[in-house]
Amino acid sequence: AQSVAQPEDQVNVAEGNPLTVKCTYSVSGNPYLFWYVQYPNRGLQFLLKYITGDNLVKGSYGFEAEFNKSQTSFHLKKPSALVSDSALYFCAVRRPLSGNTPLVFGKGTRLSVIA
């Protein structure tokens, strides 16, 4: 079965500094990986995904993530954090097509960007 680990419950970063939100995964075969964001009192929104190809994927709001197969990681990054980036971030994994498989989420990491 696939699983996702987000080792940090909370990440604090100063505005303008680079940010990283960590994610590691466990899945048989090549994974499909996703990042979602949940702003306060709003539903989850898709940020970016890795399916195949270039290990560095770019998404919404200036975020990017790097797929590292040897480390089974898919960390979310942004070069310069904004206060408005403060939210709850979820990493998710899905097995490649082999029947219908659910999308499994990590427990989430709360990002706080301080002005």
Add this chain to the structure above:
Amino acid sequence: GAGVSQSPSNKVTEKGKDVELRCDPISGHTALYWYRQRLGQGLEFLIYFQGNSAPDKSGLPSDRFSAERTGESVSTLTIQRTQQEDSAVYLCASGQNRENTGELFFGEGSRLTVL
């Protein structure tokens, strides 16, 4: 509307009562998920519908929980004999990609409070 719609947005019930939560997915989306998010917690997978295939019920926490979906449209999640630990936000998401590569679109959730 163009998004995933969930109702009710808020539901307060007494312990032991049954509740029904509704999800209207985006038209044309074949995949539909239910997740549970307890206060301060991550997303807990409950059930997954994909087209006319048998649903993946592996995440349902007990036999008090059930869900139905009519074709590729509306889904209802039913919780019988509610308990206080059922209090959570219940999120519905839909997607349109059978190859497991597509992103999900989430509703705003139904907040359930069991007194």
